[in-house]
Amino acid sequence: MKILKIEEACSSCSDCINEDCFRKLEGTIKRALSQTALQERGDLEQELYIKVFEKTKNLNFKEEAPSFWELLKKNF
Known part of the structure; x- marks a missing residue:
């Protein structure tokens, strides 16, 4: 069985506390x-x-992941 991190286990939760x-x-x-x-x-x-x-209460799962270009612009 794979060891899960909190982010992996809860990434599909709709209200984060599930x-x-x-x-x-x-x-x-x-x-x-x-x-x-x-x-x-x-x-x-x-x-x-x-x-x-x-x-899980502090994680924001509803936030969309940045695109490649947004990430590049943010870091450089």
């Missing part, structure tokens, strides 16, 4: 938690989901 985004990242989070002590997993899992929620 349960599907969390489901797409669930495998990645579970794999990361398997490296953590059992006593810490519950708390860490909750913290990770809070961070995902905060990150």
Whole structure:
């Protein structure tokens, strides 16, 4: 299974805070938690989901990607 970044998992979300985004990242989070002590997993899992929620809230998925020429003009 591919490890997803938040931007990849949530890029198709219409309102950015969507349960599907969390489901797409669930495998990645579970794999990361398997490296953590059992006593810490519950708390860490909750913290990770809070961070995902905060990150998706700040991303702007509705913004259109710049064209090649716009990007070139902006950077040079």
